[in-house]
Amino acid sequence: xxxxxxxxxxxxxxxxxxxxxxxxxxxxxxxxxxxxxxxxxxxxxxxxxxxxxxxxxxxxxxxxxxxxxxxxxxxxxxxxxxxxxxxxxxxxxxxxxxxxxxxxxxxxxxxxxxxxxxxxxxxxxxxxxxxxxxxxxxxxxxxxxxxxxxxxxxxxxxxxxxxxxxxxxxxxxxxxxxxxxxxxxxxxxxxxxxxxxxxxxxxxxxxxxxxxxxxxxxxxxxxxxxxxxxxxxxxxxxxxxxxxxxxxxxxxxxxxxxxxxxxxxxxxxxxxxxxxxxxxxxxxxxxxxxxxxxxxxxxxxxxxxxxxxxxxxxxxxxxxxxxxxxxxxxxxxxxxxxxxxxxxxxxxxxxxxxxxx
Amino acid sequence: xxxxxxxxxxxxxxxxxxxxxxxxxxxxxxxxxxxxxxxxxxxxxxxxxxxxxxxxxxxxxxxxxxxxxxxxxxxxxxxxxxxxxxxxxxxxxxxxxxxxxxxxxxxxxxxxxxxxxxxxxxxxxxxxxxxxxxxxxxxxxxxxxxxxxxxxxxxxxxxxxxxxxxxxxxxxxxxxxxxxxxxxxxxxxxxxxxxxxxxxxxxxxxxxxxxxxxxxxxxxxxxxxxxxxxxxxxxxxxxxxxxxxxxxxxxxxxxxxxxxxxxxxxxxxxxxxxxxxxxxxxxxxxxxxxxxxxxxxxxxxxxxxxxxxxxxxxxxxxxxxxxxxxxxxxxxxxxxxxxxxxx
Numbered sequence: 251x252x253x254x255x256x257x258x259x260x261x262x263x264x265x266x267x268x269x270x271x272x273x274x275x276x277x278x279x280x281x282x283x284x285x286x287x288x289x290x291x292x293x294x295x296x297x298x299x300x301x302x303x304x305x306x307x308x309x310x311x312x313x314x315x316x317x318x319x320x321x322x323x324x325x326x327x328x329x330x331x332x333x334x335x336x337x338x339x340x341x342x343x344x345x346x347x348x349x350x351x352x353x354x355x356x357x358x359x360x361x362x363x364x365x366x367x368x369x370x371x372x373x374x375x376x377x378x379x380x381x382x383x384x385x386x387x388x389x390x391x392x393x394x395x396x397x398x399x400x401x402x403x404x405x406x407x408x409x410x411x412x413x414x415x416x417x418x419x420x421x422x423x424x425x426x427x428x429x430x431x432x433x434x435x436x437x438x439x440x441x442x443x444x445x446x447x448x449x450x451x452x453x454x455x456x457x458x459x460x461x462x463x464x465x466x467x468x469x470x471x472x473x474x475x476x477x478x479x480x481x482x483x484x485x486x487x488x489x490x491x492x493x494x495x496x497x498x499x500x501x502x503x504x505x506x507x508x509x510x511x512x513x514x515x516x517x518x519x520x521x522x523x524x525x526x527x528x529x530x531x532x533x534x535x536x537x538x539x540x541x542x543x544x545x546x547x548x549x550x551x552x553x554x555x556x557x558x559x560x561x562x563x564x565x566x567x568x569x570x571x572x573x574x575x576x577x578x579x580x581x582x583x584x585x586x587x588x589x590x591x592x593x594x595x596x597x598x599x600x601x602x603x604x605x606x607x
Numbered sequence: 608x609x610x611x612x613x614x615x616x617x618x619x620x621x622x623x624x625x626x627x628x629x630x631x632x633x634x635x636x637x638x639x640x641x642x643x644x645x646x647x648x649x650x651x652x653x654x655x656x657x658x659x660x661x662x663x664x665x666x667x668x669x670x671x672x673x674x675x676x677x678x679x680x681x682x683x684x685x686x687x688x689x690x691x692x693x694x695x696x697x698x699x700x701x702x703x704x705x706x707x708x709x710x711x712x713x714x715x716x717x718x719x720x721x722x723x724x725x726x727x728x729x730x731x732x733x734x735x736x737x738x739x740x741x742x743x744x745x746x747x748x749x750x751x752x753x754x755x756x757x758x759x760x761x762x763x764x765x766x767x768x769x770x771x772x773x774x775x776x777x778x779x780x781x782x783x784x785x786x787x788x789x790x791x792x793x794x795x796x797x798x799x800x801x802x803x804x805x806x807x808x809x810x811x812x813x814x815x816x817x818x819x820x821x822x823x824x825x826x827x828x829x830x831x832x833x834x835x836x837x838x839x840x841x842x843x844x845x846x847x848x849x850x851x852x853x854x855x856x857x858x859x860x861x862x863x864x865x866x867x868x869x870x871x872x873x874x875x876x877x878x879x880x881x882x883x884x885x886x887x888x889x890x891x892x893x894x895x896x897x898x899x900x901x902x903x904x905x906x907x908x909x910x911x912x913x914x915x916x917x918x919x920x921x922x923x924x925x926x927x928x929x930x931x932x933x934x935x936x937x938x939x940x941x942x943x944x945x946x947x948x949x950x
Contacts (some may be wrong), residue, residue: 301716324715325746331742333709349774387734445820445840446813448727455708465742579700580708 268469277553284560295337295571335466343525344566348519348558356494356551365522365536369430373402374526376433379440379453392527399523408541458582459532472524479520491551523545534587642749648746658702658724659898665725668935670768683894726752733938784908792829794919802829804854812866824904828911846873854879857885871872906931
């Protein structure tokens with residue numbers, strides 16, 4: 251799966267060389283290739299799993315389902331109750347984290363920024379592990395996670411607002427680091443208090459991220475929140491791009507930087523908190539995929555966002571397919587995103603030196 | 608289950624003989640599990656997926672032929688105490704508890720008649736059961752794993768799995784063991800009860816609070832758990848804390864800890880260590896005191912009574928252990944194996 255992905259990405263750069271002058275042509279080519287790769291990865295993921303289904307069976311079942319005809323019960327269960335909701339969720343999680351990462355990197359004009367810069371994942375983690383400690387149902391764990399993530403960013407914003415003067419962005423980032431550190435300390439406390447036999451494994455598994463228990467109900471529950479966050483990012487992609495040039499340039503073009511910044515932070519927080527609530531803390535994607543995107547189409551946010559969305563979905567579906575097929579048992583996503591992401595990231599850094607300029 | 612359905616089944620049977628057999632096999636009945644959930648299960652249960660280690664022991668004891676895999680692979684030293692048919696079953700992973708998480712598709716691929724979980728019942732586990740049941744279409748049964756509720760659990764599972772006589776026999780053994788515990792404890796005054804520290808893990812610095820499922824058996828045999836917090840779970844403690852508690856007896860399931868504790872300086876002043884009262888409980892095929900917190904602890908009642916109250920416990924420990932292994936593990940230990948188990 252990952253071989254297909256990286257092969258196709260490599261292929262995307264070759265025709266791009268011919269169209270280097272026309273950035274738009276290259277951008278459209280990259281989008282087209284990524285979309286094609288996503289389709290291939292989605293179909294591949296749908297045919298892979300511990301329960302053996304041939305590609306023909308999968309296609310046939312989906313076709314019969316769309317046509318409203320009955321599907322064999324066990325195929326129905328495996329495909330429509332378990333596998334497809336999980337694949338769709340993986341695509342959503344990857345796209346969302348990558349989009350949030352791209353937005354933050356443009357906003358802070360810094361490529362080292364990840365969606366967790368303002369503590370949203372750590373806060374979501376704190377909310378979720380607290381719910382696990384209280385032995386609450388899955389929906390409550392997700393709700394606590396979402397609320398914890400959003401609340402943490404609100405605390406960071408309030409703290410930044412109360413600290414007048416100085417560099418606003420720097421204050422914001424420092425506040426995020428401070429509040430995030432507090433939240434991680436609280437997570438550690440919960441881990442100490444948790445029952446090591448019963449709750450600690452669940453907590454650890456959640457903090458490493460996993461889609462092992464995803465149902466279509468989980469996916470439906472977070473879709474509205476993700477949409478509320480993604481739609482403004484897509485609609486405001488031009489202005490966000492201008493913002494990354496600097497506040498004075500933005501004002502010259504009639505954009506109010508501080509208000510736009512608030513909207514971007516709010517939108518990225520919604521998106522990240524919503525997906526982390528159901529997937530657990532999945533690291534690396536939000537940092538690395540926007541980098542891959544910049545390598546492919548450059549730093550313009552209006553181009554970076556769609557590319558990040560697609561590449562994030564491709565990467566996450568591929569990684570989650572590995573997570574559920576490489577061993578007889580589930581492998582946490584955080585381990586795989588780091589193990590696969592780190593070498594890929596280094597390779598990108600080595601090849602593309604002018605990525606951020 | 609409905610009247611109409613029965614008529615239809617009879618009609619089918621009148622037409623062809625084979626569909627009758629299929630129809631009967633597919634017929635379902637409704638049982639109520641320990642969480643009060645009404646679950647529809649097949650009349651004949653032949654394949655059962657154990658959700659966690661305690662459920663695996665329960666299933667092995669009540670109906671080993673219904674096992675389709677292990678939650679955790681048995682260790683080589685466990686194999687002599689397990690029947691041939693289950694020794695090489697695949698390790699599938701688990702739904703609940705510590706360890707490898709099973710892929711939901713794997714559950715479906717194994718085509719179990721039902722999923723069995725045995726342990727704490729709370730909102731979290733009920734919700735997990737409902738989710739997995741809805742997602743896989745496999746009935747999910749929750750059985751209360753608290754030590755005191757074991758007889759009811761055994762009878763309920765015996766009934767669900769279609770082996771009520773086996774469930775009853777195991778429940779009767781447990782009740783007889785409890786009666787023996789009460790008989791012995793009646794002769795031991797409260798001040799003569801040992802103050803116990805249960806050491807878990809190779810460092811021995813993990814233990815269980817009062818009221819936790821992992822300490823149930825210690826408390827049942829009248830011992831005082833020195834870990835006096837009541838959080839209801841496992842805790843990690845410091846050596847200094849153990850010294851302050853000054854337990855007169857240490858129980859452990861960890862051979863590394865039992866072998867090394869006498870040589871560890873920080874443990875020297877603990878009365879139990881100074882007096883050589885560090886007792887290593889047998890753990891093949893499953894722990895006598897815990898690990899997992901399941902039926903395997905029942906034999907630990909007799910073992911603990913013998914170790915803690917040697918003067919008051921007048922029963923034959925060898926005979927009790929042999930009987931337990933025959934009833935629950937379906938094997939008869941050799942004299943050599945029994946020598947190790949009574950140690």
